[in-house]
Amino acid sequence: MQFEHVTLGQRVLFGSGQSAAHLAAEVDRMEAARVMVIASEFERPMAEVATNRITPVLWWDEVVMHVPVEVAERARTAAAAHDVDLIVCVGGGSTTGLAKAIALTSRIPVIAVPTTYAGSEATNVWGLTEDRTKTTGVDDRVLPVTVIYDADFTRTLPVGLSVSSGLNALAHCVDSLWAPKADPINHALALEAARALATGLSGIVTDPEDMTPREQTLYGAYLAAVSFASAGSGLHHKICHILGGTFNLPHAQTHATVLPYVLAFNAPGVPELAARLAAALGRPGAEGEDPAQAAVVALNDLRERIDAPTALADHGLEAADIPEATRRVLAVFPPTNPAPATEEDITLLLTAALEGTTPTPRVPSRL
Template sequence: MTALEFRHQTYAQRLVFGAGTARSALPDEVRTLGATRVLVVSTEAEADLADSLAADLPVVAHFRGVRPHVPVEVAEEARRLAADVDADLVLSVGGGSTTGLAKAVALTTGLPVVAVPTTYAGSEATPVWGLTEGRTKTTGTDPVVLPRVVVYDPDLSVTLPVDLAVASGLNALAHCVDSLWAPRTNPVLAVTATEGVRALAPALRGVVADGDDLTARGGCLYGAYLAAATFAGAGSGLHHKICHVLGGTWDLPHAQTHAVVLPHVLAFNAEAAPDAAARVADALDAGDALTGLLDLYADLGAPRSLRDLGLPEDALDEATARVVEAAPADNPRPVTPAAVRRLLQRAWAGEHPLTERNDA
């Protein structure tokens, strides 16, 4: 038995979890933070929901120009609005892009954020921010962007179409898997990552079987929180670096990109990270990790191809170079240009993931 030695960072955040809590608990949570001038951030598509949830709050402005991957110019526009109306709190109602924009405002203003997620993206549970300038997405970590309060209400995700729920849930599952070999992984995070996979797989199958199943929707939110909190501690592994390159450079849809890439990164790393692979297999109740994941994908009708998401094949050489530059130095196996090019080619074509051998 090896003596344990590790470092583990936790972050202060209040969670409110349960059906109906977005309407019943939100006013008290905002009042507890002492806010009197609330800026509401949402997409145009979720504006009515955001307005309804904020009806009893001291709202001074709405920002609805959310865009994926948080372009710098959109962040600056939202920051100017926050300053112009003298906002003292940002309320985010929506998915990962919406939460990401609220975090971008907090990054430079220090304003507290209250997040009400409507997807399983998990951004609300991490101190990670991301901004895209030109064709490059930059990420960083700062506790100031971590939402002070998160209200998880399964009622709000019932309207998320099943195909988007699948992609969003697999994005969360990718947080779990990638955290098992990420730069700051440790035994505590391995436990929460494994529990996240164990919660997400049956919950996603439940959503596919019945999109109105509140128990399954709640299970997805629970798994998404575990996944994101684990990712917050572990940092970005190879999977997330690949997806940041693809999303930031070619503006691919965030959750679907994560869903497509995950099996290929698992296949690439599994043999070099047997303990991590064993955890994934156990959580999926499968003989091996990749088989269990692919069985789940088949049950969910998950997206499989970067080509279908709009990535041109002639982008793969540039993507390879960018991934190799961004890849963590301590990935379980060397991240060589040839290996990355093989991985991306198969993900682009939607081919079966290729298990890389230790001597490959």
């Protein structure tokens, strides 16, 4: 066994109903005097709860999906004008993404208070969109110094969005199994995260008022993001960044929809990992069952139980978009992917995701 693993340095505070106390203590610890709070209009009530023991100098509510460059520039200008020395972002991935965009050019530290299962708070990955193209990068300046998890804030997340957001987190797990820098530590984190997410999401759907599955899902989302931050971006995320940045598809729903098709494409090339994933999702393969088939069936079963989104057509993608999306995916296709891909392969994958056909393992075309 030989590998190189990097663990990012970050403080994590986890406790339902404790966000305000945790945030006040962190602001004191960091000796911050001029705090900027980023929260969309929808997220404002939760942000007011989290910040009720501090006095921000600036509230910012212009939060846009996929972080357009022009929005980031306006927020950067406002932070500089108010001499901000700490950013607190309360919300989902778009809110965290904007905070990262400011930190990228200003080096202002960020404290993240997530209200979804996006996972961006635990990675050093940033993303900005300009001219229908989403550009991502890795930079330790954007990694939040502290993450404050409070499952109470997920109570207002509708069940359907909880499912999409949780499957977005699960996509971090799956990509971490074969991303460019995947290693045994990433695998261990990702598989435990998959177990927690499968258990938690099923529980949220069964009883949305029960806090235990919400905490499990939040815990799983964090582990998934940590594994992804170390392993890097694989095929799934390459596809979804293109679909989101170029066609403005909603982030969580796109990830939730595309995930089983990428798994079906890649699982035949990594049978041992596929078998471990099936077990983590709660459906170990039967004796003699193909591991790729077991993994795909396990994910399909979970998605059916929690009523996951099934077709990109429901979220704005059209058949006419497939050729451009295919070209863009092939241009960034990871060389370390478990299976090579032709134009036909990616076209078929995207078409299946567009139409919502049942994913099944398939031997991809060989180059």
